[in-house]
Amino acid sequence: MGLAISFWLLAAAAVGSALAVVLLRNVFRAALLLISCFFAIAGLFVTLGADFLAMVQVLVYVGAIAVLLLLAIMLTREAATGSPFSRWRIGGAIASVALLAAMIAVFRATPWKVADQSVVLKPTTAELGARLLTPESGFVLPFEIASVLLLAAVLGAIVLVKEK
Amino acid sequence: MVGLQHYIILSAVLFCIGLYGALAKRNAVIILMSIEIMLNAANVALVAFSRYVTPQLLTGQIFAVFVMTVAAAEVAVGLAIIIALYRQKEKVDVGEVDLMKW
Numbered sequence: 001m002g003l004a005i006s007f008w009l010l011a012a013a014a015v016g017s018a019l020a021v022v023l024l025r026n027v028f029r030a031a032l033l034l035i036s037c038f039f040a041i042a043g044l045f046v047t048l049g050a051d052f053l054a055m056v057q058v059l060v061y062v063g064a065i066a067v068l069l070l071l072a073i074m075l076t077r078e079a080a081t082g083s084p085f086s087r088w089r090i091g092g093a094i095a096s097v098a099l100l101a102a103m104i105a106v107f108r109a110t111p112w113k114v115a116d117q118s119v120v121l122k123p124t125t126a127e128l129g130a131r132l133l134t135p136e137s138g139f140v141l142p143f144e145i146a147s148v149l150l151l152a153a154v155l156g157a158i159v160l161v162k163e164k
Numbered sequence: 165m166v167g168l169q170h171y172i173i174l175s176a177v178l179f180c181i182g183l184y185g186a187l188a189k190r191n192a193v194i195i196l197m198s199i200e201i202m203l204n205a206a207n208v209a210l211v212a213f214s215r216y217v218t219p220q221l222l223t224g225q226i227f228a229v230f231v232m233t234v235a236a237a238e239v240a241v242g243l244a245i246i247i248a249l250y251r252q253k254e255k256v257d258v259g260e261v262d263l264m265k266w
Binding site for chain 2: 044
């Protein structure tokens with residue numbers, strides 16, 4: 001019961017603030033509401049029993065990505081001119097609603113193979129770490145590639161914003 | 165009772181909001197934010213599948229970790245491009261960026 005109530009509250013918060021990000025004219029307020037959307041999604045991860053991911057969501061999205069976005073808004077002084085719609089305003093809405101209707105129809109028609117739900121919610125951090133870093137599970141190479149990708153992205157960002 | 169379908173429909177709703185933002189906005193920073201919403205929607209679906217379909221394996225959660233890594237790299241490079249663009253054009257309107265348009 002408590003899980004259901006928190007799911008509906010967090011889902012309403014996430015959808016509401018995501019809609020506000022897309023519809024508001026003020027860029028700065030949109031960025032602040034994006035942060036609340038990230039927080040609501042972290043809460044949804046908690047209701048799904050993914051405690052480590054909820055923590056990483058707060059650290060990476062709220063802590064790093066949101067701050068980067070706010071910094072970029074300050075540096076580009078775009079808050080004054082706002083975020084106007086392009087000429088795809090109507091077409092984009094039609095395309096998104098059509099895609100949403102198609103996805104919901106497919107999701108409702110598919111017989112999902114839901115596993116036995118008797119397993120209790122338990123801390124996932126140790127198991128995630130073990131699965132990422134033991135050779136048997138096969139995630140060691142992707143893990144290393146992800147670190148190379150992050151290094152390349154950081155170097156690329158520095159090169160791009162460096163004064164000529 | 166809240167189940168798998170609730171979570172994946174919520175994920176679809178968030179994804180379509182992000183898609184609408186990416187299609188219908190002209191400000192490059194807002195488009196980047198919409199892409200972040202879409203990546204988060206995918207993460208919600210991955211974690212929901214991990215919880216309800218393979219609760220012992222945690223594969224969906226590992227995928228979500230990789231999605232977050234790629235999202236962080238994407239935001240770093242994307243914002244660097246936006247700042248470089250602003251230096252050149254004094255605005256971040258994607259309608260004005262047509263240097264590579266055929």
